[in-house]
Amino acid sequence: MTGMEPLAPLATAGRRIETAIIGGGQAGLAEAYWLRRAGRECVVFEARKRVGDQWRERYDSLRLFTPAWADGLPGMTFPAPRSSWPTAREVADYLEGYADMIGGSLWAGVRVDSVEMLGDGSFVISTTSGQWHAQNVVVATGSDAAPKIPEVASQLDPGIRQLHSSQYRNPAQLLPGPVLVVGASQSGADLALEAAQAGHETWLSGRHPGELPVNERIAGPFFWFAQNYVLTLKTPIGQKLRPVIRHGGSPLIRTKRADLDRAGVHRTPARTTASIDGRPTLDDGTVLDVANVLWCTGYLPSYAFIHPAVIGPDGYPTETQGVAADVPGLFYLGLVFQRGFYSHLLGGVGRDAKFIAQLISERALSRNTVAA
Incomplete structure (x- = not known):
């Protein structure tokens, strides 16, 4: 060369x-x-x-x-x-x-x-x-x-299998029973869909980050154009969205809400913030009796x-x-x-x-x- x-x-x-x-x-x-x-x-x-x-x-x-x-x-x-x-x-x-x-x-x-x-x-x-x-x-x-995992993880029953997205490879790692996926951005949506399609009752906890309203083949080129010419520090919208994107605010591209709904995923904007009797508890008071928790909560x-x-x-x-x-x-x-x-x-x-x-x-x- x-x-x-x-x-x-x-x-x-x-x-x-x-x-x-x-x-x-x-x-x-x-x-x-x-x-x-x-x-x-x-x-x-x-x-x-x-x-x-x-x-x-x-x-x-x-x-x-x-x-x-x-x-x-x-x-x-x-x-x-x-x-x-x-x-x-x-x-x-x-x-x-x-x-x-x-x-x-x-x-x-x-x-x-x-x-x-x-x-x-x-x-x-x-x-x-x-x-x-x-x-x-x-x-x-x-x-x-380093994986970012909320403090509530240490309060959960030791019988619950907990994996950060960096540790997860495929559904074979999951115990039989329901799955809670914490974090509703790209990886969270992907893993929630995968768990549901593998036969697990699945909850997806976290604020929906929005999604591109086009299919994957259109979204790919659109995403490429936006990331190179629209979402940059040279544009007002890029300057505004930078802190949002840096903290996991990217819209869904491949796995959409409709995909999750068809698979039977229970979507909730409530955050997983506490534990009651070793079970994960949402900030709306819902207590989930699950066998697995997947932490799609990003990195530090x-x-x-x-x-x-x-x-x-x-x-x-x-x-x-x-x-x-x-x-x-x-x-x-x-x-x-x-x-x-x-x-x-x-x-x-x-x-x-x-x-x-x-x-x-x-x-x-x-x-x-x-x-x-």
Whole structure:
């Protein structure tokens, strides 16, 4: 591939590198692609032993909400029929192939424990393979560091099987009997429908987030257009909806209310907030005698390993278009709605990655000019 000659492998920790990329998912790999195209040195640290495992750990029936033609990272189209809807396993394999295509230095199975800014403006990165030093750090770990589970979970009868959506794979994990799904956004609607179709009486608890009033084949291209050109920080509606979307407010695209109703799912806007005699209780007073609870309540971001890291009241880093506030050389990539709805999606993150790669190249040129 033109302009992508392999870099010399980084065989030992402790080397000074220009840019460290933390996270080997779609965001980190896209950043490595653009940096290498620009001739900049970088290394990617991925905590999992195999690239793509964050997708292999998702539930079996998961599919993307955009067709394959809109799901490619820069430099490599998605290897599936253009009108198909890729599965999570297909995405995982695609990312693994993309990493092979890029070549260069990707350290899989290496966890970053801390990033410290030094007095000279560089960074020391402490990892499970030793220390590294870098002029720039791109944090591409995403916003799903830890499952978010309400406190009421600890009050439920231990005989109830509880699974967060990150632990759920398929209905075979469920005990016989009714199922309560907590959280009515995308994953909650998907898993409620799946549980009901598997023969479980199913409750879906949570405010309905709205839905696109078109079928999947129309919704996919519409969603792609909206995420790239409407729901961005350049538009008033994008600026208004950003905090809503960051807290799970995306409308349903594939599984709709009509699908849930046909399957016999009991939908309720009431929230699951308490426990009576070990049974989950809704905030309207309804007590549910269920055998299973699926927590589709999202994730919590975590940036405690970065020093300094300025975190806003919404739990996200304080940044502007991925540039960290008051920390030169520190960048974020792949955040939910970083510059637009597209920012955390497979087919969109490459745009932000290219933008940050340009900033890093300009920063290097500025340093070289000063040094001269």
